[in-house]
Amino acid sequence: xxxxxxxxxxxxxxxxxxxxxxxxxxxxxxxxxxxxxxxxxxxxxxxxxxxxxxxxxxxxxxxxxxxxxxxxxxxxxxxxxxxxxxxxxxxxxxxxxxxxxxxxxxxxxxxxxxxxxxxxxxxxxxxxxxxxxxxxxxxxxxxxxxxxxxxxxxxxxxxxxxxxxxxxxxxxxxxxxxxxxxxxxxxxxxxxxxxxxxxxxxxxxxxxxxxxxxxxxxxxxxxxxxxxxxxxxxxxxxxxxxxxxxxxxxxxxxxxxxxxxxxxxxxxxxxxxxxxxxxxxxxxxxxxxxxxxxxxxxxxxxxxxxxxxxxxxxxxxxxxxxxxxxxxxxxxxxxxxxxxxxxxxxxxxxxxxxxxxxxxxxxxxxxxxxxxxxxxxxxxxxxxxxxxxxxxxxx
Ligand code: NAD
Ligand code: ZN
Ligand code: ZN
Numbered sequence: 001x002x003x004x005x006x007x008x009x010x011x012x013x014x015x016x017x018x019x020x021x022x023x024x025x026x027x028x029x030x031x032x033x034x035x036x037x038x039x040x041x042x043x044x045x046x047x048x049x050x051x052x053x054x055x056x057x058x059x060x061x062x063x064x065x066x067x068x069x070x071x072x073x074x075x076x077x078x079x080x081x082x083x084x085x086x087x088x089x090x091x092x093x094x095x096x097x098x099x100x101x102x103x104x105x106x107x108x109x110x111x112x113x114x115x116x117x118x119x120x121x122x123x124x125x126x127x128x129x130x131x132x133x134x135x136x137x138x139x140x141x142x143x144x145x146x147x148x149x150x151x152x153x154x155x156x157x158x159x160x161x162x163x164x165x166x167x168x169x170x171x172x173x174x175x176x177x178x179x180x181x182x183x184x185x186x187x188x189x190x191x192x193x194x195x196x197x198x199x200x201x202x203x204x205x206x207x208x209x210x211x212x213x214x215x216x217x218x219x220x221x222x223x224x225x226x227x228x229x230x231x232x233x234x235x236x237x238x239x240x241x242x243x244x245x246x247x248x249x250x251x252x253x254x255x256x257x258x259x260x261x262x263x264x265x266x267x268x269x270x271x272x273x274x275x276x277x278x279x280x281x282x283x284x285x286x287x288x289x290x291x292x293x294x295x296x297x298x299x300x301x302x303x304x305x306x307x308x309x310x311x312x313x314x315x316x317x318x319x320x321x322x323x324x325x326x327x328x329x330x331x332x333x334x335x336x337x338x339x340x341x342x343x344x345x346x347x348x349x350x351x352x353x354x355x356x357x358x359x360x361x362x363x364x365x366x367x368x369x370x371x372x373x374x375x376x377x378x379x380x381x382x383x384x385x386x387x388x389x390x391x392x393x394x395x
Contacts, residue, residue, distance in 0.1 A: 002017075020135050046272065065080070091140070102335060170310040181204040251308045
């Protein structure tokens with residue numbers, strides 16, 4: 001089959017790889033119809049190379065048609081249309097019983113001290129071949145796949161794999177008080193959907209980014225925006241908009257590659273250029289993130305407010321302003337989304353004809369799988385209006 005493979009920093013290629021086959025009675029094979037490129041893939045594209053091997057198949061946002069199921073899989077059958085959650089969880093362990101699917105104890109990658117295995121996401125998360133491919137082997141398929149109805153286009157459902165549950169969890173973790181306000185830093189796909197979900201649930205939403213198309217998209221969905229290109233002090237602007245206090249809650253939808261941290265960016269790029277054997281211990285012992293957005297979140301939240309981090313961070317030695325955080329009395333919640341925990345909240349909203357979350361206004365590019373490298377390039381450089389790129393194997 002054809003699949004998008006990582007070959008080196010900023011170098012991905014569509015190549016021939018072996019077709020996946022059932023390996024356990026809990027596996028399923030799906031023929032992928034739509035698979036998206038995520039901001040998390042960009043971290044692999046540029047920075048996390050030391051944890052990837054050339055030829056690794058990327059991708060963790062996939063949906064398609066079931067081809068084959070193992071004998072222990074009964075809730076789906078060949079021909080069903082399914083969305084695949086990005087975390088691989090068993091549904092019956094101690095963590096899964098508590099809805100903490102991103103920490104599943106059956107698939108936890110203990111060797112690297114990490115949580116549940118993820119599709120297409122480095123050896124830290126189990127080196128499981130990803131979904132930017134014609135076919136995907138789905139482990140723990142007796143639990144994971146979400147059955148969706150035939151009829152509506154894929155873009156209405158594919159975000160159930162990651163974008164929507166991540167954004168929903170970001171809003172839950174933000175604990176916005178009734179009638180309160182939230183600032184969303186970063187208006188990529190995760191920030192867009194976090195902003196829309198918060199507005200849908202009644203909050204006042206202020207969105208911050210530096211990309212004109214992304215700011216415009218947020219405005220279309222009722223978000224007040226701050227263009228970070230025009231401001232030296234974004235948190236001060238947020239305070240000015242909120243009676244001098246800051247917003248009740250803040251969502252960080254930027255993560256470790258924030259714009260505006262030149263020192264850390266230089267260090268990250270330096271480490272990425274080193275041989276894996278040197279780079280890996282450096283990243284696991286003294287890695288630093290670009291923290292501009294997180295610092296601004298800490299500054300913009302009101303005293304006694306809540307910071308919700310959905311942007312991915314991977315530093316092991318990040319300097320944080322503990323004095324400010326403690327003195328302001330902020331709460332911080334973070335982590336990978338527990339995808340299936342939120343499916344019940346989200347499915348009715350995505351099948352609703354009136355499209356209350358605006359899922360039909362997020363994708364900007366639909367490309368055949370063969371053009372995936374171009375998709376990575378425009379999404380990373382934020383050119384050609386790229387906000388969300390969907391790949392369509394078989395087209
Ligand atoms: P993205 O890269 O498209 O979005 C990031 C946005 O942040 C961009 O629009 C960029 O212009 C903006 N930005 C950069 N620096 C900024 C700054 N200083 N201030 C304000 N905005 C700034 O990616 P995405 O797909 O929306 O993902 C966002 C983050 O969420 C990534 O870190 C990704 O890894 C993470 N993520 C986490 C989970 C989870 O389970 N927690 C799931 C999916 C994605
Ligand atoms: Zn994703
Ligand atoms: Zn489990």
